[in-house]
Amino acid sequence: MATKADWQDATGKVWARSFDRTDRAFAGLTQIMLERLSSMPGETILDIGCGAGELSIALATARPHARITGIDVSSELIETSRRRGAACPNLAFECADAAIWTDPAFSPDLLTSRHGVMFFDDPAAAFGNFHAIAQAGGRLLFSCFRQPSLNAWVTEPSRLLDLPAPDDPFAPGPFVFADEDRTRSILSKAGWRDIAFEPVDFGFVVGAGDDPVSDALAFFRKIGPPARVLFEMDEAARDDALGRIARWLAGKPHDGGVLALPAAAWIVTARKAG
Ligand SMILES: C[S@@+](CC[C@H](N)C(=O)[O-])C[C@H]1O[C@@H](n2cnc3c(N)ncnc32)[C@H](O)[C@@H]1O
Numbered sequence: 001m002a003t004k005a006d007w008q009d010a011t012g013k014v015w016a017r018s019f020d021r022t023d024r025a026f027a028g029l030t031q032i033m034l035e036r037l038s039s040m041p042g043e044t045i046l047d048i049g050c051g052a053g054e055l056s057i058a059l060a061t062a063r064p065h066a067r068i069t070g071i072d073v074s075s076e077l078i079e080t081s082r083r084r085g086a087a088c089p090n091l092a093f094e095c096a097d098a099a100i101w102t103d104p105a106f107s108p109d110l111l112t113s114r115h116g117v118m119f120f121d122d123p124a125a126a127f128g129n130f131h132a133i134a135q136a137g138g139r140l141l142f143s144c145f146r147q148p149s150l151n152a153w154v155t156e157p158s159r160l161l162d163l164p165a166p167d168d169p170f171a172p173g174p175f176v177f178a179d180e181d182r183t184r185s186i187l188s189k190a191g192w193r194d195i196a197f198e199p200v201d202f203g204f205v206v207g208a209g210d211d212p213v214s215d216a217l218a219f220f221r222k223i224g225p226p227a228r229v230l231f232e233m234d235e236a237a238r239d240d241a242l243g244r245i246a247r248w249l250a251g252k253p254h255d256g257g258v259l260a261l262p263a264a265a266w267i268v269t270a271r272k273a274g
Pocket of ligand 1: 003004007008012015022023026048049050051052053054071072073074077096097098099113114115116117119120
């Protein structure tokens with residue numbers, strides 16, 4: 001699916017150029033995450049796999065006395081985050097592998113991530129590292145996708161392109177933490193306590209404006225599992241595939257010019273023993 005190496009290369013570059021589209025896609029989820037985070041204490045906050053930095057910037061703005069660090073493996077995404085967050089004096093971004101990152105001067109009491117924890121080669125080791133660097137009593141809150149069948153925004157274009165199901169459903173990628181029991185076991189073995197799963201449904205915005213279907217086709221050419229396949233097709237095959245996706249999208253409601261498709265996430269919370 002998507003590995004650390006993909007994020008350090010083409011996938012990270014595309015996301016850095018497309019942050020307006022990805023922030024828009026996740027807007028419904030972001031709002032819910034920020035609501036949940038607003039009731040959690042946190043003075044030293046780590047945003048794991050921060051991407052283009054929207055969540056980090058929102059937290060730094062809401063908590064001017066807190067210190068926020070966003071960390072990501074993609075140098076292009078970190079450059080983009082630094083540019084976008086330049087007005088926040090309490091915000092820093094670092095390009096590093098979060099699975100092994102430590103900073104003795106930065107022990108977080110709140111660790112968060114909007115869909116940035118799903119790409120570790122060894123998730124148990126990564127969550128063990130987050131537990132090790134967290135302060136006693138520190139909180140964890142992250143989002144990830146629930147099962148593919150609840151996420152038509154990705155399953156339907158994949159079906160229309162005849163993409164095979166991944167050989168290993170637990171390989172790094174969007175659905176690696178879809179299974180609640182498996183994720184609970186990983187977190188628990190890593191030392192996390194009070195693990196809870198909140199299911200959240202939201203509209204994943206793929207297109208908007210005067211022609212939301214064309215806008216959505218541009219989205220699918222850049223973002224998500226079908227993007228690479230579309231890129232590698234010859235022009236005729238790509239036009240044919242995009243035509244199939246366009247016909248499917250045309251049947252979807254475009255409320256106020258916004259084309260949003262069903263998406264389902266977990267908001268996972270946990271705590272390090274105090
Ligand atoms: C689906 S994107 C989410 C980005 C961002 N949190 C957002 O909501 O826009 C996943 C992010 O995780 C980052 N990532 C993947 N593996 C990582 C690792 N080992 N350490 C740090 N970041 C990683 C990617 O570079 C990418 O920015």
